[in-house]
Amino acid sequence: AASSPPLPAAVTCTAPVNMAVIKYWGKRDNELILPINSSLSVTLHQDQLKATTTVAVSRAFQEDRLWLNGEEADAGQPRLQACLREVRRLARKRRSGAEDADAPGLSYKVHVASENNFPTAAGLASSAAGYACLVSALARLYGVQGELSAVARRGSGSACRSMLGGFVQWQRGERADGEDSVALQVAPETHWPELRVLVLVVSAEKKPVGSTAGMQTSVETSPLLKHRAEALVPERVALMARHIRERDFEAFGQLAMRDSNQFHATCLDTFPPIFYLNEVSRRIIALVHRYNGHHGPQPHPTTPAPCPVPRGLRWGVLARSRDGALPPPTPPLCPQPGPGPQLLDDPSQHLLGPDGLPLFPAAAAPWPV
Amino acid sequence: AASSPPLPAAVTCTAPVNMAVIKYWGKRDNELILPINSSLSVTLHQDQLKATTTVAVSRAFQEDRLWLNGEEADAGQPRLQACLREVRRLARKRRSGAEDADAPGLSYKVHVASENNFPTAAGLASSAAGYACLVSALARLYGVQGELSAVARRGSGSACRSMLGGFVQWQRGERADGEDSVALQVAPETHWPELRVLVLVVSAEKKPVGSTAGMQTSVETSPLLKHRAEALVPERVALMARHIRERDFEAFGQLAMRDSNQFHATCLDTFPPIFYLNEVSRRIIALVHRYNGHHGPQPHPTTPAPCPVPRGLRWGVLARSRDGALPPPTPPLCPQPGPGPQLLDDPSQHLLGPDGLPLFPAAAAPWPV
Numbered sequence: 001a002a003s004s005p006p007l008p009a010a011v012t013c014t015a016p017v018n019m020a021v022i023k024y025w026g027k028r029d030n031e032l033i034l035p036i037n038s039s040l041s042v043t044l045h046q047d048q049l050k051a052t053t054t055v056a057v058s059r060a061f062q063e064d065r066l067w068l069n070g071e072e073a074d075a076g077q078p079r080l081q082a083c084l085r086e087v088r089r090l091a092r093k094r095r096s097g098a099e100d101a102d103a104p105g106l107s108y109k110v111h112v113a114s115e116n117n118f119p120t121a122a123g124l125a126s127s128a129a130g131y132a133c134l135v136s137a138l139a140r141l142y143g144v145q146g147e148l149s150a151v152a153r154r155g156s157g158s159a160c161r162s163m164l165g166g167f168v169q170w171q172r173g174e175r176a177d178g179e180d181s182v183a184l185q186v187a188p189e190t191h192w193p194e195l196r197v198l199v200l201v202v203s204a205e206k207k208p209v210g211s212t213a214g215m216q217t218s219v220e221t222s223p224l225l226k227h228r229a230e231a232l233v234p235e236r237v238a239l240m241a242r243h244i245r246e247r248d249f250e251a252f253g254q255l256a257m258r259d260s261n262q263f264h265a266t267c268l269d270t271f272p273p274i275f276y277l278n279e280v281s282r283r284i285i286a287l288v289h290r291y292n293g294h295h296g297p298q299p300h301p302t303t304p305a306p307c308p309v310p311r312g313l314r315w316g317v318l319a320r321s322r323d324g325a326l327p328p329p330t331p332p333l334c335p336q337p338g339p340g341p342q343l344l345d346d347p348s349q350h351l352l353g354p355d356g357l358p359l360f361p362a363a364a365a366p367w368p369v
Numbered sequence: 370a371a372s373s374p375p376l377p378a379a380v381t382c383t384a385p386v387n388m389a390v391i392k393y394w395g396k397r398d399n400e401l402i403l404p405i406n407s408s409l410s411v412t413l414h415q416d417q418l419k420a421t422t423t424v425a426v427s428r429a430f431q432e433d434r435l436w437l438n439g440e441e442a443d444a445g446q447p448r449l450q451a452c453l454r455e456v457r458r459l460a461r462k463r464r465s466g467a468e469d470a471d472a473p474g475l476s477y478k479v480h481v482a483s484e485n486n487f488p489t490a491a492g493l494a495s496s497a498a499g500y501a502c503l504v505s506a507l508a509r510l511y512g513v514q515g516e517l518s519a520v521a522r523r524g525s526g527s528a529c530r531s532m533l534g535g536f537v538q539w540q541r542g543e544r545a546d547g548e549d550s551v552a553l554q555v556a557p558e559t560h561w562p563e564l565r566v567l568v569l570v571v572s573a574e575k576k577p578v579g580s581t582a583g584m585q586t587s588v589e590t591s592p593l594l595k596h597r598a599e600a601l602v603p604e605r606v607a608l609m610a611r612h613i614r615e616r617d618f619e620a621f622g623q624l625a626m627r628d629s630n631q632f633h634a635t636c637l638d639t640f641p642p643i644f645y646l647n648e649v650s651r652r653i654i655a656l657v658h659r660y661n662g663h664h665g666p667q668p669h670p671t672t673p674a675p676c677p678v679p680r681g682l683r684w685g686v687l688a689r690s691r692d693g694a695l696p697p698p699t700p701p702l703c704p705q706p707g708p709g710p711q712l713l714d715d716p717s718q719h720l721l722g723p724d725g726l727p728l729f730p731a732a733a734a735p736w737p738v
Binding site (some may be wrong): 075221223224227228229232253257258261262264265266269270271272273275278279285289295 | 475590591592596597600601623625627631632633634635637639640641642644648651654658665
């Protein structure tokens with residue numbers, strides 16, 4: 001037993017997807033991921049949509065490694081490394097003085113395995129959930145507490161909003177170093193539990209233009225985006241926060257629709273134009289307007305799922321199971337507001353085995369209990 | 370012969386379609402049809418697309434009557450009556466003092482027959498060509514000359530731009546009475562004869578939302594449209610006029626694309642949102658960007674039609690023939706800049722017979738030559 005390597009330290013977390021009701025589109029600093037405007041989102045309950053991430057560190061690891069949905073990916077990517085660096089910096093700060101700044105573990109290589117239970121890059125904020133999850137697990141591993149949304153922001157802008165539950169505002173901030181560009185909770189998930197978000201996946205394909213490249217082109221070419229960010233969004237964020245505090249469903253829903261449309265409008269004003277709405281999205285939008293015109297934009301009743309899906313909706317969500325198979329389309333999801341990242345205490349939930357390699361899809365040695 | 374009614378006085382004109390390269394969308398006065406911003410267009414040659422209108426007046430006519438593409442329509446509609454009233458007012462002003470203000474003809478009822486050689490209301494500016502044609506024919510009939518674009522504007526805003534050939538700016542104007550909201554020629558059609566406009570009809574259906582209702586909703590609900598009209602368009606119009614004067618095809622084309630996209634963006638920012646682009650339009654936009662990326666956005670060669678159509682384009686224009694049949698799709702049209710409204714001198718071209726009734730589709734008595 002003396003020659004066998006020590007067990008790695010491992011932590012597994014889950015983290016939620018968030019749906020912006022006032023949209024983020026455009027960075028004022030590409031390196032630090034600082035937005036041109038504040039945004040506001042609903043954190044969706046993890047019963048339906050979530051990322052799960054295991055982070056392990058060990059003296060025995062030779063290099064940083066990363067597996068996404070079971071496939072090995074580049075662990076050297078700058079955004080992942082920025083998150084690692086920032087969490088370690090906070091850990092050193094915490095330990096400084098009292099202990100050795102080079103405390104064991106901080107110089108070790110990490111292994112990361114992450115998976116989503118929904119299609120990656122289909123516009124379901126997979127990177128938001130993924131980076132919120134990574135940062136939560138790393139922070140736990142290194143014993144870092146407190147404000148971590150600015151670290152998650154370095155992975156993916158909207159990931160900072162997935163660091164909190166309920167209704168979350170990502171504050172634009174004014175500082176050049178980004179320290180004030182953080183997530184703040186407008187209201188906890190318990191404030192409006194009867195709210196439902198109907199999630200309809202209209203395409204499981206990757207977006208034609210990724211968010212990072214798309215928003216950079218928009219910032220460079222769209223005069224309407226500039227006006228939106230400077231003159232329109234500040235008022236909209238304040239208004240939306242009020243609608244949430246007052247649980248005014250009609251005003252909340254209408255402003256969310258208007259803001260989503262305006263985001264898509266700025267994409268169209270981009271040169272070359274970016275189209276994220278497809279024929280199915282447009283039909284859903286028309287259906288919602290007809291439905292509201294007929295029934296009035298009433299809040300969904302406070303019944304649990306299955307939520308009331310307007311007739312005519314036959315779309316399903318393609319949920320990715322652990323073995324990578326695509327199950328047949330499932331009914332639309334309708335999560336309620338949910339909590340922020342969660343720690344999974346049970347080591348049997350780890351995605352990495354005691355050897356630091358993915359447990360799935362290859363069945364590997366379980367963790368000793 | 371003493372008992373037979375006198376021959377009506379009749380005039381037939383043709384008028385062109387125009388394609389806006391800086392778009393008009395939104396009125397500041399719905400009654401006078403005054404725009405929230407200036408716009409700029411290319412008048413398309415009538416060899417490909419045109420409206421033809423015959424106006425006849427006779428003491429024997431009992432009431433105003435109107436036929437559009439062979440179908441009788443409501444001659445009492447306010448916009449047609451506004452054009453009639455305005456032309457008669459100008460005629461009276463012209464005749465005042467010298468002659469009787471109630472000169473023969475001005476109190477007579479009118480018969481109007483108009484037809485387009487392209488689908489009505491498919492986004493091809495049919496009402497622009499139609500009202501420009503009506504006003505030109507009425508003015509000729511009543512002997513009115515000079516500035517008539519403000520009269521055509523009362524029929525359809527963009528009709529004022531079809532009153533001139535070549536490159537035409539519709540000036541927003543400042544006056545409340547609209548007297549300065551007129552069309553001005555930036556350059557005649559002879560200035561840039563090698564320019565070609567590729568016309569691809571992607572749908573022959575009526576637009577889902579008409580321009581009048583759509584732009585009113587946009588003015589009421591889109592903050593991006595307000596910003597566009599106030600802060601962005603004035604500069605764009607000046608810039609576009611310069612590109613035209615300098616025959617700078619690349620700058621001209623790119624600004625036209627950006628402005629078209631921005632117009633569609635404001636439609637999307639409208640609540641409820643308006644979609645005028647369909648899947649085919651989006652594919653054409655993507656194709657044009659790929660084509661320009663590959664070949665560079667070069668001006669078309671100065672060859673006459675058939676113009677060079679990018680491979681992959683298989684759309685046809687549905688041209689409506691006089692007997693109302695829809696011929697099989699024809700190759701895309703590519704008109705060059707063309708002249709303004711034209712008078713047809715040959716009475717055999719009249720759409721109304723000597724009895725004041727449509728000659729087509731019912732074959733009727735020809736005009737005595």
